[in-house]
Amino acid sequence: MKKLVKGNEAVVIGALVAGCDAYYGYPITPASEIAHAASEYFLPLGKVFVQAECETGAINMVFGSASSGLRVMTASSGPGISLKMEGVSYLAGAQLPCVIVDVQRVGPGLGNIGPEQGDYFQVVKGGGHGDYRCIVLAPSSVEETYHMTIEAFDLADKWRTPVFILTDATLGQMIEPIDIRQEKIHRAEKPWAVTATPESNENLVTSIYLDFDDMENYINFLHDKYRQITETEAKAEVYGADVPDIVLTGYGITGRMLRSAVDKLNEIGIDATLIRPQTLWPFPTDVYRKIVKPGVPVLSVELSRGQFIEDVRLALPNNKVKWYGRVGGHLPELNELVNQAELCLKEAAND
Incomplete structure (x- = not known):
């Protein structure tokens, strides 16, 4: 069945298809x-x-339901994600599967409600205390948001870990068919869960x-x-020339825009390739190293002043990686x- 929905609604539909049992959240644009x-x-x-009394309450409700073996999720944006981070650390520390959606907005502080990708460090590197990781998925369309939400629940249960879906204000508000x-x-099977039954007493x-x-x-x-x-679990989309003169890379809505840029470059005789990570953690380092030969220049584009680019540079120590981005709620145009x-x-030619 085809349905025209916003990216944010696609999250909920995907969760239901995946068998999500409970949603705890607090509204935030x-x-x-x-x-x-x-x-x-x-x-x-x-x-x-349940609409919780606050973001902190919501993430702790997630902890309780996940402990009982339910499939459970929450979602937020900006300062709401910051408030959840103590709970995320507890969830990771207790190996509790859940799904958390971050619809990124402009920061720091109150910022505004436009799109940005400034939560990369917070989510991908772990914004709570301690030495932990969460799987992070990065869709670039409403359809992919729907499918990645289903996948997120399976990954969370498979690895007993929180899974983030990192979208942004544009993807969340975009309307497309799914x-x-x-x-x-x-x-x-969750034999570890606390289910108020004799079998789980220990x-x-x-x-x-x-x-x-x-x-x-x-x-x-x-x-x-x-x-x-x-x-x-690392994966990425590769699109464009088989032997590129230049590689463009970005995730989420930025990666989607770069696809059009690759098409335009190929039209004017420049062999270009897009690498769009679909997992931000684990980062698809092997994909980069397979596609990008030493010496090939790389343009890394993001809606922040340079967070995603650090992982690109770690993946490609023998390549010059140039940053470009827009912030404040702006999206770059094709030209x-x-x-x-x-x-x-x-x-690169002048180096």
């Missing part, structure tokens, strides 16, 4: 439609919807280990799991991106 749609769709289906199909729900959901050796062993266990995630790519090529 530009993510509010997620809570609105959840309140409309969840309750008639016998699922849980193809809604009844998917087979892959519900993992289960303990915790992130506290007072003995230093026990704590070290547990952190090492978590990071062995993160290593396995890195080896198996800007093409001009920056041509400038990047010119600078």
Whole structure:
């Protein structure tokens, strides 16, 4: 069934198809439609919807429901994500699967409600305290937002970890058709869950280990799991020339715009390729190293003053990686991106 929906609504539809049991949230622009749609769709289906008293309350409700084995999610933006970060650390520390959607807006501080990608460090590197990671997915269309939401629940259960979906104000408000199909729900067994049954009486959901050796062993266990995630779950879209003169890279809405720039460059005789990470953690380093040969210039575009580019540079130590971006709520136009790519090529030729 085809349906024309906003990106924010696609999140909720994807969650329902994935078998999400509960949504806890607090309204904040530009993510509010997620809570609105959840309140409309969840309750008639016998699922849980709670508008919490605050963002902190919402993330702790997620902790409680996830502990009982439910598929659960929340969503927010800007300062709301900041308020959730203590809870995210607790969720990661207790290995509790859940899905968290960050509809990025302009910051720091109150900023404004336009699109930006300034939450990259906070979400991808871990904005809460301690030594942990969360899987981070980055859609670039409403359709992909829908499918990645379904995927997020499966990944969360598979690896017992929080999974972020990183969108932005443009993707959240964009209206596009999605193809809604009844998917087979892959519900993992959760023998660790606390379910108020005799079988779960001995289960303990915790992130506290007072003995230093026990704590070290547990952190090492978590990071062995993160290593396995890195080896198996990283992915990216590659589009354009097989042997590029220049590589353009960006994620989310920026990656979508770069696709048009690649088409334009190829039209004017410049062999260009797009690498668009679909997972931001784990970062698809191997894809970059396979596609980008040493010496090929790279233009990294993002809606921030340079966060995503750090991972691109780590992936490509033998290439010159140039930053370009817009902030404050602005999106770059096609001619800007093409001009920056041509400038990047010119600078590389003069080196």
